[in-house]
Amino acid sequence: MPRWVNRPEGSNWGDFGADDQLxxxxxxxxxxxxxxxxxxxxxxxxxxxxxxxxxxxxxxNPRRKPPVLQPTFLEDTPYINYALANVDPILRDVLSDDQVLLSTxxxxxxxxxxxVGALFDADGDGTPERVYYNGYRAGEDILGADAEGDHGSYAHxxxxxxxxxxxxxxxxxxxxxxxxxxxxxxxxxxxxxxxxxxxxxxxxxxxxxxxxxxxxxxxxxxxxxxxxxxxxxxxxxxxxxxxxxxxxxxxxxxxxxxxxxxxxxxxxxxxxxxxxxxxxxxxxxxxxxxxxxxxxxxxxxxxxxxxxxxxxxxxxxxxxxxxxxxxxxxxxxxxxx
Structure with a gap:
């Protein structure tokens, strides 16, 4: 089934193909x-x-926070300036490894x-729904924050x-x-x-x-x-x-x-x-x-x-x-x- 019957006035939905994402x-x-x-x-x-x-x-933007850098950890051990001699006395390697939490x-x-999407009647049934470019749908193609099993992957x-x-x-x-x-x-x-x-x-x-x-x-x-x-x-x-x-x-x-x-x-x-x-x-x-x-x-x-x-x-x-x-x-x- 097509994702949309109506396309917004002045839009190019479908011009690059029914499944276009670019x-x-x-x-x-x-x-x-x-x-x-x-x-x-x-x-x-x-x-x-x-x-x-x-x-x-x-x-x-109060929703977006600055990046937080921190070491990676193996159990409780932070890997910044970590000497592998702690594991094996003959090793001379010193390792630093980090991770970041950031607002994209x-x-x-x-x-x-x-x-950015919009409330738009893409179905032509008189009721606007939450849709994005080319008719992709909220809840189907762009999942909500309560989606289960997706590990934070929202935009499918x-x-x-x-x-x-x-x-x-x-x-x-x-x-x-x-x-x-x-x-x-x-x-x-x-x-x-x-x-x-x-x-x-x-x-x-x-x-x-x-x-x-x-x-x-x-x-x-x-x-x-x-x-x-x-x-x-x-x-x-x-x-x-x-x-x-x-x-x-x-x-x-x-x-x-x-x-x-x-x-x-x-x-x-x-x-x-x-x-x-x-x-x-x-x-x-x-x-x-x-x-x-x-x-x-x-x-x-x-x-x-x-x-x-x-x-x-x-x-x-x-x-x-x-x-x-x-x-x-x-x-x-x-x-x-």
Whole structure:
């Protein structure tokens, strides 16, 4: 039986196949990767991740906690600076081994397509149900927290591991909103975004991954010794997810994903009287288009290098962790120019 009878207006459900779990990442194929490799001219590489213990001094999401590193244990023995001479006097090995408890979306991250769904009448019976991209179902494909016997594996479909299999690699294109608008909070709709693209001479191609620099992650990193949440909330030119023209452009642009340096990519819609989405851009991208979003990437040094060279494109490698069932993933993106 098909998973859906109705698909959301403006969505691409089924366009990449009835069982598709990659969405717009399907737009990156061998030709796009070969073309992206041509952006490597200097051989200089940039890490686009924050240290994964940031946001650190500033709480961005109270559900997400900083990583906790600790030794691995054999019974009650911690294996940090552990001398195997304790086991056999003739051995000279000293071992250190650790493990981590972390929120997969605490710091530099990918959102999988299982991250945001919606109440939508996919069955056509007049009753909305909890569904995700391409009609995958809550309780069947994305299990609840009370699922038994799954050892915390919730996303049986649309997990980040599908993105890892691909993997995520292609042409990254920097749109430098910080350079265009300055560091203050600015809502960026379609018209403003096109102004930046034109002013910076940017050309977007099929399968590109947009790297959106707002300055937010840079401010977050700079203020660790003197946290200022109010100043951070007023930082960065963020996408306006309520702008229909922007969403329509994303639907037709041919881009494969958006990776931003700010928290949430868009400006969260906080008006309690407004209907009906707190994160309308997440709804449009993740739920309707299957377009992955990434948050809290670090773009300062890359942006400076590209500006010096009057360039905007890079060869980007950014697969999430191959962690079956995970809904989000930390990532260490690498841009090579």
């Amino acid at each position: 969405g717009t990442l399907n737009l990156i194929g061998a030709p796009e990767r070969r073309a992206a490799a041509q952006e490597i001219r200097d051989g200089e590489a940039f890490c686009l991740s924050l240290p994964l213990d940031l946001p650190g001094a500033v709480t961005l 979306q605490y710091s530099t991250q990918w959102d999988s397509l299982a991250h 479909r649309l997990s980040v591991c599908e993105m890892a299999k691909t993997p995520v690699q292609g042409r990254g294109v920097l749109i430098d909103c910080l350079r265009h608008f300055g560091p203050g909070r600015t809502l960026v709709g379609h018209e403003a975004l096109q102004d930046v693209i034109a002013a910076q001479g940017i050309t977007l191609k099929r399968g590109d991954i947009v790297l959106l620099r707002t300055g937010y992650a840079e401010a977050l990193r700079d203020m660790q010794d003197a946290p200022d949440p109010a100043a951070l909330d007023a930082t960065g030119a963020v996408l306006d997810g309520t702008d229909e023209a922007l969403k329509n452009w994303l639907s037709t642009s041919g881009i494969a994903a958006i990776a931003s340096d700010n928290y949430a990519v868009e400006n969260p819609h906080t008006d309690p009287s407004a209907c009906c989405l707190r994160l309308p851009l997440h709804h449009h991208c993740l739920f309707k288009l299957g377009m992955p979003l990434a948050e809290l990437w670090y773009l300062r040094e890359l942006a400076e290098a590209l500006e010096d060279r009057q360039r905007h494109a890079v060869f980007l490698t950014a697969p999430p962790l191959y962690l079956p069932g995970a809904i989000g993933s930390p990532v260490t993106p690498v841009a090579t120019i």
